[in-house]
Amino acid sequence: MLISFEGIEGSGKSTQIKLLSEKFEKKGLKVICVREPGGTLIGEKIRDLFLEETDEIFNPLTEVLLLYSSRKQLDEQIIRPNLAEGNIVIADRFYHATIAYQCYGKGVEVGFVEYIHEKLNISKPNLSVLIDIDPQLSRQRISQRDPDRMEKESLEFFSRVQEGYKRLEENNKDFVSIDGKKTIEKISEEIEILIAKKLNV
Ligand code: ADP
Numbered sequence: 035m036l037i038s039f040e041g042i043e044g045s046g047k048s049t050q051i052k053l054l055s056e057k058f059e060k061k062g063l064k065v066i067c068v069r070e071p072g073g074t075l076i077g078e079k080i081r082d083l084f085l086e087e088t089d090e091i092f093n094p095l096t097e098v099l100l101l102y103s104s105r106k107q108l109d110e111q112i113i114r115p116n117l118a119e120g121n122i123v124i125a126d127r128f129y130h131a132t133i134a135y136q137c138y139g140k141g142v143e144v145g146f147v148e149y150i151h152e153k154l155n156i157s158k159p160n161l162s163v164l165i166d167i168d169p170q171l172s173r174q175r176i177s178q179r180d181p182d183r184m185e186k187e188s189l190e191f192f193s194r195v196q197e198g199y200k201r202l203e204e205n206n207k208d209f210v211s212i213d214g215k216k217t218i219e220k221i222s223e224e225i226e227i228l229i230a231k232k233l234n235v
Contacts, residue, residue, distance in 0.1 A: 048126060058122055
């Protein structure tokens with residue numbers, strides 16, 4: 035089973051992924067957590083290239099193709115074999131993030147991303163959980179971090195990303211959002227209930 039967590043920076047994805055993995059492990063289930071870009075040797079090199087500051091302007095389609103190079107590698111090497119063994123794979127962002135960031139945020143056609151995802155035959159999440167916070171709160175929460183290339187984008191950019199995530203939620207029954215302003219414990223409880231209801235685990 036593949037579960038992805040989505041949301042803008044500082045929404046609480048890593049915090050909730052850690053809590054959810056612990057809950058699954060207590061039930062005796064094997065959990066693999068992956069992040070993108072990255073998760074394989076090739077993917078981590080792509081991650082460095084993707085997040086590093088550069089004087090050149092990154093073309094949004096170059097971003098999509100880099101993300102998909104990493105995603106294909108991750109799917110073949112880690113996600114598919116683990117799903118085949120019956121393990122739970124939790125992804126810190128996946129396919130929907132490309133639609134929110136590169137399509138809604140940077141103008142790439144949604145159909146292009148859907149097309150290459152399909153053609154590359156990459157796994158699709160059984161459930162995606164959006165942790166929903168507004169860009170202002172995101173800014174406050176990540177103010178202590180040394181920002182990477184994506185985290186340095188403008189508030190307007192993050193508003194467009196947020197809008198993209200909301201559209202995905204409207205159009206997809208396997209994409210569910212949770213209010214990220216609630217406490218860590220409350221969100222964790224809601225995620226547990228949601229997963230039990232939707233996926234029976
Ligand atoms: P992400 O992985 O989405 O970037 P993190 O899980 O790293 O987000 O959380 C970013 C920061 O916000 C961390 O300092 C974390 O402790 C804090 N945080 C996460 N969830 C909440 C919450 N529900 N309420 C308040 N602070 C939170």
